[in-house]
Amino acid sequence: MATYKKNDNRPNKNRLTEEEKEVQLHKESTTAEVFDALDAGATRTEDWVKRNQKTIVGVLVGIAVIGLGYLLYQQFVKLPNEKNAANELFFAQRFFDEAMEADNKQAQDSLFKVSIKGGRGKYGFEQIAEKYSGTKAANLAEYGMGMAYMRLGEYNNAIKHLKAFSSTDDIYGALAYGNIGDAYLQQKNNAEALNYYIKAFEQSNNEFVTPLYLKKAGIAATLQGKTADALKYYERIKNEYPNSEEARTIDILIGKISQ
Numbered sequence: 001m002a003t004y005k006k007n008d009n010r011p012n013k014n015r016l017t018e019e020e021k022e023v024q025l026h027k028e029s030t031t032a033e034v035f036d037a038l039d040a041g042a043t044r045t046e047d048w049v050k051r052n053q054k055t056i057v058g059v060l061v062g063i064a065v066i067g068l069g070y071l072l073y074q075q076f077v078k079l080p081n082e083k084n085a086a087n088e089l090f091f092a093q094r095f096f097d098e099a100m101e102a103d104n105k106q107a108q109d110s111l112f113k114v115s116i117k118g119g120r121g122k123y124g125f126e127q128i129a130e131k132y133s134g135t136k137a138a139n140l141a142e143y144g145m146g147m148a149y150m151r152l153g154e155y156n157n158a159i160k161h162l163k164a165f166s167s168t169d170d171i172y173g174a175l176a177y178g179n180i181g182d183a184y185l186q187q188k189n190n191a192e193a194l195n196y197y198i199k200a201f202e203q204s205n206n207e208f209v210t211p212l213y214l215k216k217a218g219i220a221a222t223l224q225g226k227t228a229d230a231l232k233y234y235e236r237i238k239n240e241y242p243n244s245e246e247a248r249t250i251d252i253l254i255g256k257i258s259q
Contacts, residue, residue, distance in 0.1 A: 085135040091122040147162075181195075181199075218233040
């Protein structure tokens with residue numbers, strides 16, 4: 001322990017008055033107390049570290065293990081999962097594409113069901129979404145499953161899985177919202193259809209998707225008697241997207257609600 005030694009060989013000691021001597025001694029005493037307090041605090045800290053050394057080491061080891069575990073998870077679990085899920089998604093998507101190209105309704109429906117449930121020894125969208133949850137492929141499987149259910153006319157399932165899909169992409173995000181709107185419109189839920197058409201055109205800003213869902217929003221608004229809102233959506237198509245497919249006939253729709 002460090003100590004502070006009082007100095008009794010002060011210059012001109014005998015020349016100090018009694019009062020000055022007391023002040024000087026008080027200063028020296030106070031300084032000594034400060035050093036003693038610091039030493040005592042350091043000693044208590046050392047004692048605490050010694051008593052809790054196992055706990056401290058355990059915490060540090062735990063932090064290191066968590067960090068190492070995360071790196072190992074990324075390297076040996078997540079990356080292989082992403083790769084395996086992507087491989088499985090390729091086959092599910094191929095079934096979906098075959099369904100889109102089929103020339104009769106029965107063949108289409110059969111292939112859409114295989115794309116969802118799997119077949120020919122391969123996973124479907126449903127199994128990919130469940131087994132590889134948290135991967136990018138699982139997220140895309142939710143979208144594919146929603147679109148397959150849309151084609152099968154199972155609108156509640158379509159809504160469920162399209163809502164489970166998450167994307168900030170200018171196209172895919174808007175299409176997911178837009179197809180949810182289509183499903184609600186098929187169920188005669190015009191209010192929710194309009195809500196999702198608005199989400200769709202707000203998600204995107206391009207010549208294909210935005211005017212498409214502005215037009216659908218106008219139709220859904222008209223079905224609810226909201227002609228002013230419908231006119232606003234149609235005018236946006238005419239003014240902002242004059243070269244779009246929807247702009248070719250937009251004056252007809254504007255004329256119908258402006259009468």
